Structure formats: C-alpha cells, structure tokens
Amino acid sequence: MTRVLVPVAILKGEMVSAGLVDLLATVDVTVLGYHVLPEQTPPDQARAQFEDRATGALDDLTGQFHEAGGDADHRLVFTHDRRQSIDRIADETDSAAYAITGATGEVDRLLVSLTGEVDTAQITAFVEEVIGDRDIGVTLFAAGEKDDGRLETAAETLSAAGIDTATKWVAGNPFDSLIDAVADHDGIIMGEQAPSLASLLFGEEADRVAAASVGPVIVVRSAEKDKA
Amino acid sequence: MTTEDRGSNIAGEKPDVEETVETDEATVTETAELERTLGLVGGLAIGIGTMIGAGIFVFPGLAGAEVGTAATASFAVGGVVALLVALPTSELATAMPKSGGGYYFISRGLGTLAGTIVGLSLWLGLVFATAFYLVGLGFYALDALAEVGIQVGGSPELIVSVIAVLAGIGFTVLNVTGTENAAKLQNGIVALLLSMLAAFLGFGLLEVFGVVDADTPAGEAQDDWGLVPIMSVAALVFTSYLGFAQVATVAGEMKQPGRNLPLAMIGSVLIVTVMYVLTIYIATNVFDRAALEAAGETAMVEIGRELLGTPGALVIIVGGLLATMSSANASILSTSRAIYGVSKDALLPEWAARINLKYGTPHVALGMAGGPVIVLAATRQVALLAEVASFLHLIMYGLICVALIAIRRDEPEWYDPDFRVPGGPVIPALGALASFGLIAFMETLSIAIGVAVIFATAGWYFYYAGDVNLKGAL
Numbered sequence: 001m002t003r004v005l006v007p008v009a010i011l012k013g014e015m016v017s018a019g020l021v022d023l024l025a026t027v028d029v030t031v032l033g034y035h036v037l038p039e040q041t042p043p044d045q046a047r048a049q050f051e052d053r054a055t056g057a058l059d060d061l062t063g064q065f066h067e068a069g070g071d072a073d074h075r076l077v078f079t080h081d082r083r084q085s086i087d088r089i090a091d092e093t094d095s096a097a098y099a100i101t102g103a104t105g106e107v108d109r110l111l112v113s114l115t116g117e118v119d120t121a122q123i124t125a126f127v128e129e130v131i132g133d134r135d136i137g138v139t140l141f142a143a144g145e146k147d148d149g150r151l152e153t154a155a156e157t158l159s160a161a162g163i164d165t166a167t168k169w170v171a172g173n174p175f176d177s178l179i180d181a182v183a184d185h186d187g188i189i190m191g192e193q194a195p196s197l198a199s200l201l202f203g204e205e206a207d208r209v210a211a212a213s214v215g216p217v218i219v220v221r222s223a224e225k226d227k228a
Numbered sequence: 229m230t231t232e233d234r235g236s237n238i239a240g241e242k243p244d245v246e247e248t249v250e251t252d253e254a255t256v257t258e259t260a261e262l263e264r265t266l267g268l269v270g271g272l273a274i275g276i277g278t279m280i281g282a283g284i285f286v287f288p289g290l291a292g293a294e295v296g297t298a299a300t301a302s303f304a305v306g307g308v309v310a311l312l313v314a315l316p317t318s319e320l321a322t323a324m325p326k327s328g329g330g331y332y333f334i335s336r337g338l339g340t341l342a343g344t345i346v347g348l349s350l351w352l353g354l355v356f357a358t359a360f361y362l363v364g365l366g367f368y369a370l371d372a373l374a375e376v377g378i379q380v381g382g383s384p385e386l387i388v389s390v391i392a393v394l395a396g397i398g399f400t401v402l403n404v405t406g407t408e409n410a411a412k413l414q415n416g417i418v419a420l421l422l423s424m425l426a427a428f429l430g431f432g433l434l435e436v437f438g439v440v441d442a443d444t445p446a447g448e449a450q451d452d453w454g455l456v457p458i459m460s461v462a463a464l465v466f467t468s469y470l471g472f473a474q475v476a477t478v479a480g481e482m483k484q485p486g487r488n489l490p491l492a493m494i495g496s497v498l499i500v501t502v503m504y505v506l507t508i509y510i511a512t513n514v515f516d517r518a519a520l521e522a523a524g525e526t527a528m529v530e531i532g533r534e535l536l537g538t539p540g541a542l543v544i545i546v547g548g549l550l551a552t553m554s555s556a557n558a559s560i561l562s563t564s565r566a567i568y569g570v571s572k573d574a575l576l577p578e579w580a581a582r583i584n585l586k587y588g589t590p591h592v593a594l595g596m597a598g599g600p601v602i603v604l605a606a607t608r609q610v611a612l613l614a615e616v617a618s619f620l621h622l623i624m625y626g627l628i629c630v631a632l633i634a635i636r637r638d639e640p641e642w643y644d645p646d647f648r649v650p651g652g653p654v655i656p657a658l659g660a661l662a663s664f665g666l667i668a669f670m671e672t673l674s675i676a677i678g679v680a681v682i683f684a685t686a687g688w689y690f691y692y693a694g695d696v697n698l699k700g701a702l
Contacts, residue, residue, distance in 0.1 A: 011585065035588075036588075037588045038406065038587065038588050038589055039561075040403050040406075040561050040564065040589055040590070040594070041583060041588055041589055041590055042327040042478075042480060042481065042565060042568060043255075043262040043263060043480070043481065044255070044262055044326075044327055044480055044572075045327075045568050045572075045581055045583060045590060046583055046588065047257065047260050047262060048244055048572065048581070049581075049582065049583055050583075050585075051259060051260050054260075055259050055260075075261060076259060076260040076261065077254075077260065077261045077262070077263055078260060078261070078262050078263065079262075079263035079265060080263065080265040080266075080481065081263060081265040084263060084265055085261075085263045088253055088254070088263070
C-alpha cells in the first residue's frame, strides 16, 4: 500500500491538523519525529535528554492516525540536517510522498499542481489513491507558456475514477499564481522539483509553498529519486 | 549489554550505555536514530582546521629562534608522531564510531581508571590548547591594529590578554547561542586559509631557491642540528598537531565511518605536516635565529613583509587571525564533546551534559570549557600553555596506542574495525613510545603541571566514580 511520510518537528510542539490526519486515512503513514541540532551538539546528547518526551508525543500522534482508520507507525531521528533525514527515512520506508503539516479543517477540495518537470501520471495516480471513494474535489493546476494538454489527460483519469475535477491553466509566474489559486482549497499536492538555483537561494519550492499557503502540502517524490 | 550492571557513581547515576546498530548513514538505538551528516570534507576541515591554527602562525618565531632551520626536523618529528598515533586511532574509530573519540576507546579498552584520567585530562588539555590559540589570536590582533595604524596605549602585553579574554568569552557565547551552521563557516575558513598558505609557500619556495629575488638578507639561521634540541623543540611545537584525534570525537556523526574516518584523520595529518615543514623551512631561510627571536610570536608577519612587502604582512595577519580563531572555536566545541563523553558514562555529574531546548546547545559543558580557558588565556604564557596541552594530549595518544594493543591481544567478539593498521603491534607500539617519549623533552614546569592534572583526575576517579565499570561496555 502507498505510504506517506509525515515529518514533524516533534520537540518544537509541531502538531498535525485533524484535516490532514483524515485526508491521509486512506494510506499508510509513517510519522517522522525529528529534532534538528546545531553543529555543536552531538545528536546522541540530545537523544539521552529528550528521547522519552519525543517518543511520548509520537505515540500520541500515531494514535491519531490509527483513530482516523489508517495504518501508522513512527520513527524518531536526531539530526543536524532535516532534509537528509527526511530523504533517508522516505527511502527506507519506501514512501511515495511526504507531507508538510499545515493548518486545515475538513478537506473538501485539493489543489494539485502539475507545473514543471514532474511525472504527471505518478502524481495523478497518487491523488486517486489518497482520495479513494471519498467526496473530495480536485483542481488540477499548471502554469507556463503554453498548455501542453497535461491537465486534460490527468483530468480524464481522475474523472473516470469518479472524482469531481476542474482544471486551471495560468500563463504567469508558477509560484505566485499557485499561491493565488490556493483560496477555496484545503491543501496542495505537488511533485518534487529537481534542485535549482532558486531552490538553493530561497529554499525548496514545496517549503515555500507551504509557508505561503498556510495549509498542508503533500509532495509526491519523484520515482528516479526513489531508485537512488 | 543493557542488562549488565555497570555500577554507579557517588551520586547514584549509572553510565548510559545503550545497544546500538551502526550503519553508514545513522546510528540506530532501540527507539531513536542519530543521523550521520558529516562527509569526508567536513571531517578533513575539522582535523585541518583545528591543527593548522595557532601552531603554524605562532611557532616559527619561537622554534626558529631555538634551533634555526633544524626546526624543520622538529616539525617533521611531530608529524611522524602524529601519524603513528593517527593510524591506531583510525582503527579504533572505525571499530567504535561513536562520539567521545580517544576517551571512548581507552575507557572501553583499558577500563574506567584510565578512561577517567584521559577523559578529564582531555577536557583540561583542550582548555590549555584553546587558551594557547586565544593568546596567539591576541598577538595577531595586536599586530593587525599596528598594521592599520592604530596605536594602542598602555602595555602591549595587557592588550594581548584583554583581546584573548574577550575572544574567549565571545566564542563561548557564540557557541551557546549560535544555531547557524558553524561547520560550513569552518569549512570556508579552512579553504581560504589553505589557499593563502599555498600561495605564500609557493612564493616563499621560489624565493628561497633563488628563482625570484625579494632581497631577503643573505645568510641562513645558524642551525643547531643536535638531537636533543630538535626533540625539545618538537615537544614544544607538537601542539600544532593536536586536532587529528578531534576527528574521532565526531565519529558518531560521520557518514560512511569505515572509509571517511581513516581518510580524514590520516589525510589531515599528512596535509598539515607538509604545510608545516615547508613553512618553517621558508621562515628559517628568510630570517636567522636572532631576527626570529626578536620578532617572537608574530615572526611570520615579518617574514611575509620581507617576502612580499606590506601586502605579504597583511596576508599573514589575516591568515593568523583566521587560523587562531578556527582553532580556538573548534577546540571549544571538542571540549564540550569531551565533557559530554565522560558525563554520559557517569564520570561527571549528569547535569554537565544538559542541553537547553531553546538553542539546542550544551550550555553547561560549553561554560566548563570557556570559563577556565578565559582564566588561562589571561596568563599569556604561550610556551607553557602549549606544552601542558601537548602533555595531556600525548598521554591520551599513548594510551590510545596501548588500548589498541590490549584490545587486539584479546580480541572481543564485538571488535570488527573496517580499517586495520598493518604490521601487527609495531605501529601502535612505536606510537605509544613516541608519545610518551616526547613528554620527556618538555620543560620541567610543564611536566609538573601535567602530572598534577593526572593525579587530580585519578583522585576524582577514586572519589567519584570508583564503582563504575566501563571496560568493554559498548
């Protein structure tokens, strides 16, 4: 079954909103409790002191996912590098996606971004699996110079699966127009982007989208990265 | 092994020994994982950054004044001793890739008494080393002020002390509150430093061999190639090599430890040895002993000026400031790790390793590093601080070699290093002999202080942690 990794800054009091827990009820979940330490602190030193507290919080969180009906387990990592830990655990658990928690109530409609160099078929399949037979609508979104028909292809697949699907093509700045389109949606699903100059300078696109959109963002990991 | 009773200290605290699985990417305990995030470059930067600090910028004047060009041999001896210790340390580190470094190997291989002595004297040895780096920083800062035309009133000695103390306070505070990537900054400083030194060495060699002529005075230092003077200078300058074993203190955070630990340790020793020998060769060919003695701690600045004029002097000053800062900073970090290592094993109270959740930094341990450093730095005793630091490190280095021999003679089941020192017990035996032997060439006062520290730490063991049993506790 498809697995989604939910990284949580467990000792910083990060919580998972009820809406996201419900949304992920259809898939398996691994809650990744992480704690990032500055270079001057050995991770083991933090483990000795904070392990019990973190494990307690993770048990509670995992319990919430169980209550919502999905299968869930958890891992706890002390690290200097959040990104590296997320990638490693996602590889080890064979997770198809990871979630960036955000505030949301009940999820009625998702915004799915297909902009850029992403595997649209893979994202579409993931969306279909997460929604299952629930009454959650989807807006397929892409931005760019010319419409290459990727939205229509994806919309056909989702409609065929009985999902209420709309499409939205915008010929503007991908990031800004995605954020503009967030209104009336309860969460975003997007593909993992290859590292670029912009991601080096401003941080990863998914993190920036999450920061700007307030709601949860689910990032579908690219298949090539899985192999590596 | 969690069922085995490891005893407890006077306060009733037990060693925190947990069974772990080590992979190339993480250390996995029963309920948590510890990510390995340091690569080979990061490891080399720690080794080189700690070593290539004050030593190379402070010692050419002092060592060259003693024996002239023969000081190149002293630095070479230091490099050989360091290498003889780095090889056994690498083997032990790949067998036990955990934070704690030398202390960890010795406490597991030779038992709690030796472990306590080494663990606590490593802390104090690093304190002495840091103080030495800070005094070096003070001398370079004084020169920097003079170079930009700022006249300082009062006695220059006082200024050096004030700068050293302020820098000590600054680094401690920075390490408690700084959550930015200190390691990345360190990598950058090391890269800059290496390129500056390479340029300086390149030009210096050309000038020494007469390819270019910068009008340096003819006539070399009156050299003293006697064995005893060379060895006693080697004992003094060995402080320049303290640092390769610090790579082992971050063994728990190194990716692919089986490959990266030996490469980082041995590689950093080789790189700095070459740099040192060349630098001292140039320095003693540019100036004779009298001139080196007159220039003292910042003789390198005058050598830079002699070779390349004012820009040369400025390059050396900036290099000296960067190098002493990076050494001091890296050593304060290592100190806090050393304290954590012994506190985890109940040889120091548990509170010594506490972390504050706000910054995520071990503020108590950093304070126990920075506090005594500041006091020692105020003394300005460059040679004494350096020798005591070397003494305490050499005890550890020697015992690391002994621990390797002891573990190998009766190899426990868990012992499975990825890297094995070739040649049976020859290299570790030589390493132990060389480490302890170098101590004999030190000044009497340094030896007396070092021995006093050893007795004090042994006394602490019998008072505080006599019931703790760490041998073989993995």
